[in-house]
Amino acid sequence: MSKVTVRVFLNGKSISVKPLNSQDNLKTAREKLKEKMSGSQQFLTKEGDLIDINDEDSFTVGNVIDSSGIINIKEKEDKKEVKIKLNDKLFKTIELDKKTKLSDVRKSIQNIPESAHFYTVDNEIIEKDEESMFLVEDIINNDEINLKNEKGMDTITIGIYSDGESFMKKQFNKNISLSDIRKKLEIVTCITKGFIFEDEERNKIQRENEKSLKLSSILYDNKINITTEILILHQIIIQHIKNVPIKGSELLKNEKGKLKIYLYPNEPFNQKDESDAIAILVVGQTGSGKTTLLNSFII
Numbered sequence: 001m002s003k004v005t006v007r008v009f010l011n012g013k014s015i016s017v018k019p020l021n022s023q024d025n026l027k028t029a030r031e032k033l034k035e036k037m038s039g040s041q042q043f044l045t046k047e048g049d050l051i052d053i054n055d056e057d058s059f060t061v062g063n064v065i066d067s068s069g070i071i072n073i074k075e076k077e078d079k080k081e082v083k084i085k086l087n088d089k090l091f092k093t094i095e096l097d098k099k100t101k102l103s104d105v106r107k108s109i110q111n112i113p114e115s116a117h118f119y120t121v122d123n124e125i126i127e128k129d130e131e132s133m134f135l136v137e138d139i140i141n142n143d144e145i146n147l148k149n150e151k152g153m154d155t156i157t158i159g160i161y162s163d164g165e166s167f168m169k170k171q172f173n174k175n176i177s178l179s180d181i182r183k184k185l186e187i188v189t190c191i192t193k194g195f196i197f198e199d200e201e202r203n204k205i206q207r208e209n210e211k212s213l214k215l216s217s218i219l220y221d222n223k224i225n226i227t228t229e230i231l232i233l234h235q236i237i238i239q240h241i242k243n244v245p246i247k248g249s250e251l252l253k254n255e256k257g258k259l260k261i262y263l264y265p266n267e268p269f270n271q272k273d274e275s276d277a278i279a280i281l282v283v284g285q286t287g288s289g290k291t292t293l294l295n296s297f298i299i
Contacts, residue, residue, distance in 0.1 A: 006061065007070045008033060010041065026056035026064070029071075037073060038104030040097040044072040082140060084109065086116060086147045098140070102131040105145075116149040124180060125155065125173055158215075159223035160185075162195070167226070174219065178210035198225040 002023075008016040016036040020029055026043050043051045043059070046066055051059055065071050079095040092109060102118050118126040118134070121141045125148075126134055139145055148155075155173045159166060172181060178197050185195075197205040200220040204227070205213065218224050 004061065004065065005069060006065060007068075008036065009070055009072050011074060012072075020061050022060065022062035022065070024061050026051065026059045026061070029061055030056060035107070038100065038108050040079075040100040040104060041073045041075055044074055048072070050074065081143065082136065083144045084147060085144055086113075087149055088146075091147065096136050098135065098137040100136045102126065102134045102136070102139070105136065106131060112147065113149050116147045117155070119146045119148055125171075125176070127171065127184075156222060158219065161223055161225050163227055164225075172215055174214065174216040176215050178205065178213045178215065178218070181215060182210060195226045195228050198227055200225075 002021070003019055004022050006018050006020045007014055008018065016033060018033060020032060024032075029043075030037060039053075042053060043056065043064055045051060045059075045064055051064070061071070075095065075097065079097050082094055082096045083090060084092045084094060091112075094109065096105065105118075106112055117128070118131065118139060120126060120134075120139050123146075126139070136145065155171060157169055157171045160168050160170060170184075172184075181197075196207075197210065197218055199205065199218045202225060205218065215224070
């Protein structure tokens, strides 16, 4: 396998010089060039024909490199002229495929400030680790995409404390509503909807007020408090009703037997317990193997 120094040209302009193996297929080459080559760009043959991304396994670097050591790539054709605005001022005009990921837009426009973030049409910040989840078409409005540079602005990194313990750090705009913070936390954490915001004095914020309250209203020392919701069971008075079995039901033997709890899969099941069991109840999170375990009991 021979090594070659490849010059990569995008629309006739050099964007990278990279050592590659001539026998590498283009899928492998794309992976090695991922810092410079976005998903909206395609390799060209020596004759200048576009190579479909799904066909890159069938072409090698040696197939497409010319006598000058150049590999040509090109943007896909489904593009439109887009104005990139930074802090509401025109930053750059560029042709983009509407299916391009924002992470790839950032790669292709290399002078975007590191501290700048994309914003949705509803003026919600898009975290950098979420950029691969958004396409140009998701945030474009009137052929414009908005970026904001948070340096010196209102976006800060805050500490989130859950039940008094440090839980995570995350970047937010101080003017974001508590309801929007909830949405973002539900995406990236496992606590979903089971938490309540608190102010500095640990007073609980009612859910119906979250939309009208901003982060700045509960922020202190660059941190906020949340507490996990606890279901309080109130005492219920139940009338004594005679327990009459449903017609056709069968009384199970050993109804006063002992309850045995196994921590699966940490403990192997006792085969005698399994055969003697009246019923087996399996409790666990989604994807923890409950169905697989139950299937193992069926002969």
